[in-house]
Amino acid sequence: MDKTFSARNEKTTNRIRDGRVFDAVNITLLVLIMILILYPLYFTIIASVSEPTEVINGNVILSPKGFTWESYNMAFNEVRIWTGYRNSLIYMVLGTLFNLCLTIPAGYFLSKRELPGRQAVNIYFLITMYFSGGLIPTYLMVKSYGLLNQFWTLIVLNGISVYNLVITRVFFQNSIPNDLYESAFIDGASDYRAFFSIALPLAKPIIAVMALYYGVGHWNGYFTALIYVSKQTFQPLQIVLRSILLQNETMLTAVDPNSLDEDMVIALTRRAYLAFTMKYAMIFIASAPLLSIYPFVQKYFVKGAMIGSLKG
Helix, strand or coil, rough: HHHHHCCCCCCCHHHHHHHHHHHHHHHHHHHHHHHHHHHHHHHHHHHHHCCCCHHHHHCCCCCCCHHHHHHHHHCCCCCHHHHHHHHHHHHHHHHHHHHHHHHHHHHHCCCCCCCCCCCHHHHHHHHHHHHCHHHHHHHHHHHHHHCCCCCHHHHHHCCCCCHHHHHHHHHHHHHCHHHHHHHHCCCCCCHHHHHHHHHHCCCCHHHHHHHHHEEEEEHHHHHHHHHCCHHHHCCCCHHHHHHHHHHHHCCCHCCCCCCCCCCHHHHHHHHHHHHHHHHHHHHHHHHHHHHHHHHHHHHHHHHHHHHCCCCC
16 A cells, blocks of 8 residues: 555656746746747847947847947938838738728628539639739739829739638638628528627637738738839838838939048948948837737737647
8 A cells, every 4th residue: 555655656756847848948938939039039129229430330139239329310310211101001001991891891701601603602702812923913903903102002903812711701601600791691681690790799809910010011011012113102111111111222322422522431331330320220120010909819820820720
């Protein structure tokens, strides 16, 4: 009896010790991953407020060197920054609303197994994930519709992401009991009434996730704007930042040093150095809105993403 009790006690002790070792390894790995993820953002912040020469010489590692706001002052003195901010906010809000108005109803109706031709429609959407018409045919099509350099260009283009549509469809299939719909249909509700009265109120997690996905996509949108929008009036923040950085980085190459006095050369050199740290300031300027929004939708994001992907 004593031997049996001793053996069980030893097994329990070993199990507890193994659990502690496992937890210690997990915590260590998670801390390392967290550092790898957070350090680039931290370095961006400290580099943006450091003396440019210190950053260029590689002296900025863990803390700012020669604290200065020059990079931010230089960035915010550009009127185009504010125009780009305004345009990006408009594109993000209106574009996300447009995307949700297309994606959520489409995902709901494609989740209905009794929908005629449902499988063919799903295949049709999936094909577009892997094959496209190409850049030139797409450009010609957009041009034929009169969407080049228009206010609605970056809102209307890319109305639905098929990946997001699949996640939404799986959410409606697995998260809302079919009994709720059957009860509503027995009471005389139509498919549209069931969508607005049952599906939408219960779909807040996936709506928050899709809003975050589409919002981030619109805010970070770069290539589409580069191809289809050349007017500065309609350019989003990312294109404006690119233009400012290229302008500052090529400033010295466009000037003949022999035609300038020493003070002017020093001033231009200083501005070129500031352009280097200005990149970090602009990264933070462009990222700040999304970083401030994410904590408010995090709980919906985790819940909706897990339900919409793993259960499928």
